[in-house]
Amino acid sequence: MAIINKPAEQFDTVFSLNDSLELSSHHEHEHVQSRIFKIIVIGDSNVGKTCLTYRFCGSAFLKNPEATIGVDFRERTLELDGERIKLQIWDTAGQERFRKSMVEHYYRSVHAVIFVYDVTSLSSFEGIPEWVEECKRHSVGPLVPRIIVGNKCDLRDRREVPTSAAQCLADSYNFPLFETSAKDPAEKEHVDAIFLTLAYRLKCHKPLRLKEPSESNMRNLWDQREQEAATCQC
Numbered sequence: 001m002a003i004i005n006k007p008a009e010q011f012d013t014v015f016s017l018n019d020s021l022e023l024s025s026h027h028e029h030e031h032v033q034s035r036i037f038k039i040i041v042i043g044d045s046n047v048g049k050t051c052l053t054y055r056f057c058g059s060a061f062l063k064n065p066e067a068t069i070g071v072d073f074r075e076r077t078l079e080l081d082g083e084r085i086k087l088q089i090w091d092t093a094g095q096e097r098f099r100k101s102m103v104e105h106y107y108r109s110v111h112a113v114i115f116v117y118d119v120t121s122l123s124s125f126e127g128i129p130e131w132v133e134e135c136k137r138h139s140v141g142p143l144v145p146r147i148i149v150g151n152k153c154d155l156r157d158r159r160e161v162p163t164s165a166a167q168c169l170a171d172s173y174n175f176p177l178f179e180t181s182a183k184d185p186a187e188k189e190h191v192d193a194i195f196l197t198l199a200y201r202l203k204c205h206k207p208l209r210l211k212e213p214s215e216s217n218m219r220n221l222w223d224q225r226e227q228e229a230a231t232c233q234c
């Protein structure tokens, strides 16, 4: 199952699997400039944020992911209607102790947000409003596109969050809702659709060329992440 709703005023283009679309690795055509968009993926620990981003950027299902410490960066370049769009995806840590020093970085200059919950975990779904609040506290404005994603739909017998409840919540925020599975290979296109929906939305509404974060900024973040991993007591 993929796109559940599509409120027109929030998302005037929702990616359809029939749209013609070219995807390319970011190693190709390095000389061609792309517009770059930062997307953060947030939600409770263990809901599958890493697996979803890995599925989108690397195609496969990541079998034994470790808890994210700080942040992991992945990116994928798309060609949409002849324009190159680079999605820089920030896979954030769900565990509070691994987020602490990074939170400000997550939200700085963010272009879109994906909230993830696990359909087999009611508490992860009930946590979504708190994640929405956290975005607000960090000044993520109302025009920043947001999507709610229910992951792990392959675990049909263990579902705790009915689609109707999720739809209700999504409607209350006027965010699109997707349900999918990072694990089920048949859902790969639907995982793509989540990111592509955002890419289309960003492409159509952000005409400015955005600056890519400098190499040194990215290095600083990585250094911070390494330090956190080294001092972690777990």
Ligand SMILES: Nc1nc2c(ncn2[C@@H]2O[C@H](COP(=O)(O)OP(=O)(O)OP(=O)(O)O)[C@@H](O)[C@H]2O)c(=O)[nH]1
Binding pocket: 043, 044, 045, 046, 047, 048, 049, 050, 051, 052, 062, 063, 064, 065, 066, 067, 068, 069, 092, 093, 094, 095, 151, 152, 153, 154, 155, 180, 181, 182, 183, 184
């Ligand atoms: N059955 C099933 N398991 C999944 C799916 N996605 C992720 N998992 C499993 O859920 C667990 C957590 O996945 P992660 O992607 O590491 O979760 P996360 O949200 O990034 O966790 P943190 O890094 O702690 O925030 C792993 O054991 C995955 O194998 C899915 O779609 N279906």
